[in-house]
Amino acid sequence: MNYPFSDKIANLKPSAIREILKAPSDAETISFAAGNPAPESFPVEDLARLAADIFRTQSTVALQYGVTEGYAPLREVVAKRQKEVFGIGRSVAAGDSFNDTTIIVSGGQQGIELACKVFCNEGDVVICENPSFIGALNAFRSCGAKTVGVPLCPDGIDTDALEETIKSTPRAKLLYLIPTFQNPAGLTASLEKRIKVYEIAKKYGIMIFEDNPYGELRFAGEEIPTIKSMDTEGLVIYGSTFSKILSAGMRVGFVVAPEEVASKMVVAKQSEDVHTNLFFQILCYKFITECDLPAHIQKIRDIYRHKCGLMIRGLEAGMPASVSFTRPEGGLFIWVTLPEAVDMNAFLKATIAAKLRVVPGVTFNCDTEAPSHSFRLNYSTPSDQQIVDGIDKLCRVVRDFVN
Amino acid sequence: MNYPFSDKIANLKPSAIREILKAPSDAETISFAAGNPAPESFPVEDLARLAADIFRTQSTVALQYGVTEGYAPLREVVAKRQKEVFGIGRSVAAGDSFNDTTIIVSGGQQGIELACKVFCNEGDVVICENPSFIGALNAFRSCGAKTVGVPLCPDGIDTDALEETIKSTPRAKLLYLIPTFQNPAGLTASLEKRIKVYEIAKKYGIMIFEDNPYGELRFAGEEIPTIKSMDTEGLVIYGSTFSKILSAGMRVGFVVAPEEVASKMVVAKQSEDVHTNLFFQILCYKFITECDLPAHIQKIRDIYRHKCGLMIRGLEAGMPASVSFTRPEGGLFIWVTLPEAVDMNAFLKATIAAKLRVVPGVTFNCDTEAPSHSFRLNYSTPSDQQIVDGIDKLCRVVRDFVN
16 A cells, blocks of 8 residues: 655654664674663662562552653752753742753653754754764654754864854754764864854754753763753753663653743643653652762763773774774764775675674764765673774774775 | 744643643542543552562663564564454465554554654644544644544444545545544444444545554443454554553553554654653563453453443432433543533533532534533542542532533
């Protein structure tokens, strides 16, 4: 049957990464393609104990319908922590010109998609760093919005190009950014760039979605203020998640947004899934209030500092001088760029033949037809041994293509 | 700030029911407004035991990212059970002209919303029974689709009016129906009507979404085949949920759809929440395979047969002859209709003053401006005593308005 699919969905492809992860592999295959947190970063014993508590004392609440905004005690502790750690959250009572509201969403992904749905009619434009997170790009496309890319520099988005793009794109409604440990590039925007971006958004009245899923995962360098912490006008929607610090599979994230925006996102969320899994919302609340979250996060940072260091040392030892790669101060990803002369299709086939998995850079392009000579590496999922062996193998494959 | 919200979201109101549930109430307030399963219908002890098992033996899988389609073993047992109980699921291997695919979604709500997203451009039309489930109507609106209602008769949708509506609505893309224990009306479509609806859909090439969240909750009368069981052409998307039989708060539902449609829904779902809470998907799988689901469902049916009977007897004893109400054979709701002379605003105010909560019929209208002299009662949430006392009180309020 010839199904009359909607325009926005007809040409939407499943995430290349998730397809790569489904590709046949064997025990010898080493994958640097995932974006999965290290399994040892999940505090299994604490979660098991707290879950048993919930079944014993709160099962009627935890298994019943909840409110769309999220479990109120969780919203409160998240708001408090975001204020303390990231300087986020305005309130009229504190003398600000508007109130921010914290809502719980079904993973960081849902926050991104809801923001687009709330602001974009079909044919409207979301401006993104290029390259950017494929999950976000596909969310915008699935709402019927177009994605327009602005080049990403080592210190953040190219702000001159950003201003030009906004000027020449009358239907631009939203600016999507991952300023800290960007996915896929592993880069972090400087304070100057963040200030400049906020000024541009203010000048042109465009909303910003600041995606910060990796913000807690800094293992080197100095904290840089979030763009949301500069938001005096109510222009910034801030999204984050518990996926990288407690459990990815539970799908619990959050959004901090001006209350008028948050209330529209809540109405849109109600139509998508009524509310987020309530049991795990309560579990997150209990973990934050009954366990030592900062100590747990420190443990994860130590794991990733070690794994990232291992991967960087492997790349430094084995990559030809003409190959560049980023040196992240946190997050999950390294971005490797090969010389333009390399035939990327042949190279990617060779990595697969070598039983390696990387994510081709084209995956992250706003313009799906544009070429890329980069690929993304993840260091959180593979074991130490896999990192050492796999990077050694990868460098050998690269050296076959780069003299 | 004057936010430039999208057209589809700008005028979308939160569900009136969920707002009513948030309204101030005290211990004396009796609510017939919710659609919550009875708390005693959740198999808490079994779930607690199985959850502890998962933490002990499968925590790495259960807390990590999963695939968007859903946990494969759960998809398999759901497909098997739907085939056995509801005659659902075609396969080329069995001689059918297409394959059906079962996917896991974040509650029945997400299945409905994804179906609309996959088929409707902004401005397209979803034809619904009138009245219909507010969560579905809002999902269609949140996708930018319009809802057009066709009157619901005691034996199902008015098929003559349906055919006329399709003919006069060139942008109609989807037909949304709850044939069994309809929400809000509590009515069930006859076999003849179901056959006729499928014939009309086939004749005009329009897709059907058959929503069956209450199908397992029959406590009287005979099973009637689902429309999906008649689907020889791949025109029917079938949605259901574990919300009414295991836990509403966990947000686990499923969809059975022709594989080409299901694969588009998966791509759209990936952009919304990547996948459904994996821990609870595994929990559902374990409950189905390790516990006695049919016996558990029988227990729930017994609870609702009793509660519905109690409410019906109260209504029969106290309502004036000019008031009509439905007598459901399953599900969660009774639909009460007052004479047209009643001032519904004054009546609803009087119910609130009497510390009662019902859902006004206008909530369920496809045309939000159309009047309604009906209201919805729920019998699954209140206790037996609340049903007896509340219905007695409600009948007294009605008698103040109806002579």
